[in-house]
Amino acid sequence: MQKNKFLTTLSTLTLALGVASAQTTTPAAPATTAAPAKVTTFTDVPAGHWAKDAVDLIVQKGLIQGFPDGSFRGNENLTRYQAALIFYRLLQSGTLGSGSGTDTTTIANGMQEVSTELASISGRVDDLEKLTADQQTRISALETQIATLTAGSASSDTTALTARIDALETAVKNIPAGKAGPQGPAGPAGAAGTAANTTALEARLSALEARVAAQPTTTASTTTSTTTTNNTTNPSTIVIGSTGSTTPTTASNAGRLYVGANYNYSIGGNQTRGSYGAVVGSTQVIGPVGAQVSVDYEPTGGTINADLTATVHLNQGGALSPYAGVGLGLTSSKTRSTANSDVAATTGTSTDYSVGGLVGVDYRFTDSLGVYAEAQGRYYITNNGIGTGLQGNKSGFGSTAKAGLKFFF
Incomplete structure (x- = not known):
């Protein structure tokens, strides 16, 4: 039944559009060369198909657009929602005003049959527009909050890391030089002690500066003083030595x-x-x-x-x-x-x-x-x-x- 109604609706629309086009044609109009309308080619409506001309006409009029996979699906049942959408597009195109009385009556009867679905589609479109506007407002608010949090977190992390680098630089400067060798009782003075090796510390400072530049915006809790530095959540904490394994071992005779x-x-x-x-x-x-x-x-x-x-x-x-x-x-x-x-x-x-x-x-x-x-x-x-x-x-x-x-x- 649904398939027959679909064929009837398709034939009616094609006839109505053809009559409307014939009645609105002006014989005395000068001949002009117009660019041919773009016709969508459906994968399941090949050339020579008995309904291809009708399908091409309603596609040119914008009444049917097909499915996203490029198919027309002419053998499927036509739902009342799909019929309502077709009549809705027909109303928007303004083609009905130039049709014959019989065709207009036929189409009007079809539209009356799906009037409930037309009203439902209109309401759903209004609801979707309102929902889209509400979602956009919420997205904008979230973007603003994220930008605020990101800026605050980055500033806090950078300040804490800068303080740590300053403390390291102070410690490096306060490293004393090596002690001079002892002087012999009668011989020449002993050789001077080795100077402090600051090359390794300078390399570590350079590495820390590079990490500050690439520091991600994460929330860290850092307490800095003149003598101690306590970083409890910084993922870049350096641990010297082995902490050992805390994974419990299973006894080899378990369950024997x-x-x-x-x-x-x-x-x-x-x-x-x-x-x-x-x-x-x-x-x-x-x-x-x-x-x-x-x-x-x-x-x-x-x-x-x-x-x-x-x-x-x-x-x-x-x-x-x-x-x-x-x-x-x-x-x-x-x-x-x-x-x-x-x-x-x-x-x-x-x-x-x-x-x-x-x-x-x-x-x-x-x-x-x-x-x-x-x-x-x-x-x-x-x-x-x-x-x-x-x-x-x-x-x-x-x-x-x-x-x-x-x-x-």
């Missing part, structure tokens, strides 16, 4: 040590048991090899498992760090009632020994807090207590899965 608490689920033979445990260790003890000690307690059977494991952590310092290890363990539990029984005796405690390995992964939320999961397998060398979970008194394998929290420090 850890303690943790976990819940365990153990499988031995045809038995499954739950227990609670704790772990303490370090990710690095000798080179990349670390160590950890873990202790688990099974409340129902009164079983205690303890393991000492050597570990190797991968991706140390990262949020996710897998690890693996091998080690030795012992299990303290109640003694079997008989050699092939899984029932504990009334009294007595046995200790069983095992070797095993583990794999796990740490995930750190922060530098000091994380969670971990671990799977551990044990081969029991002895099987005298019920804590191994194995049937009878034969050696065998058991496994444990762990999950818990770790604190790094």
Whole structure:
């Protein structure tokens, strides 16, 4: 619909302008040679286009100027604001007064349809003019303030630096000459002492004078007296000697040590048991090899498992760090009632020994807090207590899965 209205408006404007031009032409006027009007060539309206003549005419009349990228965009929808702007330019050109009655009525109807937009555009233009005037007033006031501040700051800085140079010149003049050498008791007088070397100081004064000439207009707080000069904000302060580094260093073993608490689920033979445990260790003890000690307690059977494991952590310092290890363990539990029984005796405690390995992964939320999961397998060398979970008194394998929290420090 919008596209059809755009084509209708374009055709109407072209017809109206053509009729107006025909009616205002004076046949008896003498022939004159006029410079051809400049026609804007749009990138999307090539020669031979069916609407090129109409587009060229309304561009010559100043009704449409196209878009900043040099395109006409004839296939886009025409907004009511764009139509209002076209009619507004048509009114300003004074072409409507010479058109035919039918064309004038058609154009008037179109203008009536976008009268609201015409009024809005007029109001927006007035607002923009007022805003431009207000902004210009504010810019002028800011320029005045900046000029005042710049002049005052430059004067203050120059005065302070001049006072410092005067003090240096006075100090240079008061440097005494070297002492004369001692006179021998009977020999000729000793050689005169070396004269004061003022070349270096004169070079520094020349450098200071050059810096005064190129001094930027910055705000500085300077207090000058006859004996001391205190410049707290001058960026050109000269510091003699090394002030040392104040950047704290990070300990090389930060985050290596850890303690943790976990819940365990153990499988031995045809038995499954739950227990609670704790772990303490370090990710690095000798080179990349670390160590950890873990202790688990099974409340129902009164079983205690303890393991000492050597570990190797991968991706140390990262949020996710897998690890693996091998080690030795012992299990303290109640003694079997008989050699092939899984029932504990009334009294007595046995200790069983095992070797095993583990794999796990740490995930750190922060530098000091994380969670971990671990799977551990044990081969029991002895099987005298019920804590191994194995049937009878034969050696065998058991496994444990762990999950818990770790604190790094």
